[in-house]
Amino acid sequence: MVREFKLPDVGEGVAEGEIVRWLVEPGDEVSEDQPVAEVETDKAVVEVPSPVDGSVKELLAEEGEVVPVGDVIITFEVEGEEPAEEEESEPEAGEPTEREGKREPTEIDGKPAVTRADAGEDRRAAGTEDEEAPTGSKRVFAPPNVRRLARELGIDVSSVEGSGPGGRISEGDVRAAAEGDEDEPEVEESEKGPRGLEEGLESAVSRSGEREGTQQSEAADRERTLAAPATRRLAEEQGVDLNAVPTDETRDGEPFVTPEAVREYAEARRAAPTDTAEAATAGAEAETGPREREEREPYRGIRRTIGRQMEHSKYTAPHVTHHDTAQVERLVDARRELKAIAEKRGVRLTYMPFVMKAIVAALKQHPYLNSSLDEESEEVVVKNYYNVGIAVATDAGLMVPVVEDVDEKGLLQLASEVNELAQKARERSISREEMQGGTFTITNFGAIGGEYATPIINHPEVAILGLGELRERPIVEEGESETPKASRGASGETASRVVPAHTLPLSLSIDHRIVDGAVAAEFTNTLVEYLENPNLLLLE
Structure with missing residues (x-):
């Protein structure tokens, strides 16, 4: 019996998915819940499991193809049951085709239509249909594109050692075997x-x-x-x-x-x-010749979701950005002292946990920056919990994992959670729940260079803090002058000097509907005070 499998709703609000990679091919035996495909949605890359025990009959979507949720992507021959006999004659008028609910047209614009079955026959007649590689008693895991490459290079795919999960063979493995450099x-x-x-x-x-x-x-x-x-x-x-x-x-x-x-x-x-x-x-x-003057890439998946979110935030909330700089010598010293202790406990301690604790301390004194606007009920929702999002750059774009209840956690716990969530975001294994519920966001563009920016608010939050590069910069320091008093200015002011000091540029974007410029400046002043005197965090 043939069982059709439709692309499931792999996440709330997901309408389509891109077939990134098939993990099986026609003729493969599969068990229930065994992953059969990797699908990229606008949230993450997920594995789609088989719903049955049986064998793969046909793959109905190509790798790289975007498929709407609910479309049939694969069919199975269910184990223990007789396979459905294929109809060789044309179906009667009005009779459904083999795939339930999906009928292939016989004409398009008055011309005979080429169906998937016709295309398959043409490929077989031309000798281009995917062949089953001779495997003997050895089980070979390789998608159709890898098998095609192996045939083109004259490589017996069963002799190639796969480097992927479960011994799956990639194109790189086949090329390495062809070059004789696999081992x-x-x-x-x-x-x-x-x-x-x-x-x-x-x-x-x-x-x-x-x-x-x-x-x-x-x-x-x-x-x-x-x-x-x-x-x-x-x-x-x-x-x-x-x-x-x-x-x-x-x-x-x-x-x-x-x-x-x-x-x-x-x-x-x-x-x-x-x-x-x-x-x-x-x-x-x-082989490839000169590069094209332009290249086009699909605008979809996570990149499109990020773009729509940014657009919605920018055109919904009137943005204003306030800039300031903190002199953080004491913070640098504190982190240096605690870093070795953290490493002994297996935790890599960065500056981020210190900044998060300082932000929460400042938010408690300026609660409107930890709020959101309920536009439907026309109410400002002030939040008495502190879930801080950390923007992380990934291959697919910017993701914002959320560390919950920052006020209830110590520096080492925060450091561990930030490191873990950032890694999961880069691997695309992070869940939707781990990127929801934030009340305030930090974006650290200074990690790749830069001092100031105008970050876009992570709507529906009302503020986001951008961090510039923490490094030594020249500052003016007031002090006693060795110059005789008579040579000083008429006002009697002491002389100043330029010295190097570690500074941290800050860029705070606010939703001006909720937060006034004066409140933003007061919040930043409070934050600077905590960053410049990290011992004050012990009182929180």
Whole structure:
């Protein structure tokens, strides 16, 4: 019996999804709840499970195709039941076709229509239909596009070791096998280590290469590497073998690679290419020819959702941005003292938890910045709980994980939660619930350079704080002058001097419907006081 499976509603409000990758192919045996496809919605990448025990009959959508929720994407032959006999004759007029509720037209604009079945026959007649690779007793996991590539390169797909989850074979595995470098992936550049946005306000510092030799050796010896689907897609786009990317991280005892590590490795290879890399690049340019003057990419998924949210916020709430600067020498000293203690407890302590605690202390004194506007009932909703969102840059765009009840948590707990949520956001494994319920948002553009900006409010919140780069800058410091009193100004003022000091630029955007400019300035003054004197947080 043939069972049709429609694209389910994989999240509240989701109307469509893009088939990122098929995890099965026609003829594969599947069990109930086994993932059969990776689907990208406007929220995240999710795995779609099989609803039955059986075998895959047909894939009805191509990888990269956007499918509305409710459309049939795959059919199964249900185990233990006789498969439905295919009708060779044309159905009678008015009779439904094999797929319930979906009838294929026989004519379009007066011309015979080519149906999916006709196209399949044409492919088989032309010898281009996907072939079942000879596998013997070995189970081969490879999607149709990988099998096609293996045939084009003359590679027996059953002889290729897969680097994906469960031994799944990727295009990179097939290419590596064709080049004869599968067992010894080339690792030429030093591992620089990813610099995450959640590292907060630390200046960009290149990691030393003291572990370079060990990490390169470990990367070369790896036969399997774990990574999120988005990371694998990025590696393919960058032409990077995941097994060659150095990493210190592990998941379930296996090496785990992040998108940042892939980018760093790809950039390092481009910065110092070897003769082999140069030859490969020259060959690629010869094959592809000159680049097009313009390139077009689909505007959909998470990028489109972010764009619509930004547009709605900007055109709903009148934005005003207030700028200030905090001199944070004491904060730098406090973090330096506590960092080593945190590392002993297995927590990487950045400046972000200090900033979050200072923000909450300031919000308690200026509650209207921790509110929202209920436009329907025309009421201002002042919130007595403090859920702080942290903007995180990902491959798909900006995501805002929310740390709940910041006022009830210590620095180490906040640091641990921020690090975990940021990593989940980059891996696209974060849930909708973990990005909802925020009352105030922080965006740290200083992590990639910059001092001031005009951040867009994360509607329906009424304020967002932008953090510039924390670094030493020249400041004017007043002090006693060694110059004789007679040489001082007529007013008797003491002389000043310019000295270096750690400063933190602040950019606070507010919804001017709820928050006045004077209130924004008062809030910022309070925040600066806590940042410049972090010991005051002990009184909160």
